[in-house]
Amino acid sequence: MTPSQIPATMRAAVLHGRRDLRFEEVPVPRPAAGEVLIEVTMVGVCGTDAAEWAYGPILTPIENRHAVTGHRGPMTLGHEFAGTVVATGEGVDAAWTGRLVASCGAAPCGSCDLCVSGRSNVCRRYSAVGLHRDGALASYVTAPVASCVDAGALGIDGGEAALVQPMSIAVHAARRSGVRAGDVAVVQGVGGIGAFLIHALVDRGVRVVAVDLDPQRVELAADLGAELTVRAGTDSSAAEIAASWGERLPVFFEVTGSERGMNLAIEIVPMGTTVVAVGIAKRPAPVDLGRVTVRELTLVGTNAMVRETDLVDAARLVAQRAGRWQAVASDPIAFDDLVEGALEPLSEGRPPAVKTLVRPPDRSVTAPSR
Template structure:
């Protein structure tokens, strides 16, 4: 293979360049993938517009040692073209989805089965070079074969954000038969709606965007309500429940107003799962949390051994059904103008933007077992 590949490389705030980059070398226990498709995450656009925050650009990452310019891309699929030492040769040639999680397998968190809390956790595309390139390396434990699952490499790139949603559901506990509220049905909220409906929850979806609410209804939301980021939002949501008591609230918007609404309408004993990242500290009156036995629950990333296989199952359970979330796939050279910049400005043309590093022009998302 060539000693150089084409990649999108982050060189600092608002500076991503498509350029030649060294070919990644496969490590023991890892796979070398010819990249199929890559999802662009909100964290990617935030790093481009306001970072670096997560990327180890100025200080070496404690686990990977990476420092300086980095190739993003942590939601991806590909075809296995080389394996590292200790990997079963049966992986060669497989089409896979990868969540890119790197865990040590030895610390207390890993031994508890909480690899997302690993003391030496790292993410492919976050703390070491990722998949916005022709080739990428990733741990075999972070990959699931999609061969025979009826989904394309484009659809497989949606498995990582679905795994985030699956983990959110797991953090909430039992949701079957319960009325749950999803506040914000964008990049994670849409997948969360489907994961919750698949788990037997009665989902109420709230958002400021009517089209996203329409998508949420397609994905299993029993009721939808359009909110406006105003003090009246709580009343609108409660009216939409038609008298059903909300047992779980997923605050996905990451807005101070959304958090205030969640606390305002949460009944006694309700669970509030804080999914969206707040942009800064906010004031919370904890007295009602104590008095009414409400629970505030954090959630971070996903557990690759449990959440990711379940996510692949969910994506595969709706073959061809993700086109409204991700209708098009764009070439690598268009990543700034067609993905990172519009996403950072709140005008993304779709809930999920997908990249094909090998494409020369934009194309519709492929569905089914297409290559």
């Protein structure tokens, strides 16, 4: 696609406020220095997107200007995405044009002390595509080239490439935990991040114990390589989990984000365990910090990903299972079904798939705003 073939406008899913998403015709963005313009092939939708739609604005700068991006007002969502590079900004090698890329959308400053020390995910001037600036639920999106990886070169197609971003979240959680080959790791919650986490841990040689309420997700965990699976919510499930590590010290990944899940983890793990809070709690919840102290537990938070290390590893892990992600990410929904098919059910705790994917808008159709 030449610059003259890039249209002036495109369709986008624009969030104006709580439960106010509109399909609009907006200008196609231009890549700034260090950025690429991507023609979107697939977008992942997660709980963060659903929360912004159902309860927001929380992170999106709709009512208040973002300190880094300067954005204020309606926001195009979409921070898990893939597509083909069709134009490059100043300072970007033109060889990127035509490549199928997966992007994590991260835009750290690259120069603060945290970035320099390898913790760009907690950069002092961090921003992200689809959260703090317009995202990929559109025909085109711009992103820093440093936040993109050549997915096509790894044999990943334009649909599965959108799984690289959530996989990078899982990769970062595994790194934060300090888990090593041969360790036992409990993954409580085989959802949109938990499933990827299992795959990432198995790749590291970790013995995974997967726990979930849903029998189908328990089966999925076994398919992804979990050594042992436990159906949660039964009278014996807590004892089964506790028996799974034997004499070994486990690492416990709490991925559900629920009060009950975190308290169960803190209650049943042995002294000295690392508990990693992967799932984001929807509201403040009481935690027995006294137990954390006297049992010398390590409670670890994990946020986003370090694009410089986690993104490339995540792309490799998605490529390992290329063509076999159907059980995690089933057939993508149509762009026009975004609310009813993704945002609404996710916000109500009834996700249509472990990972919900959305096709980009049909460029031949202009839908009315809603």
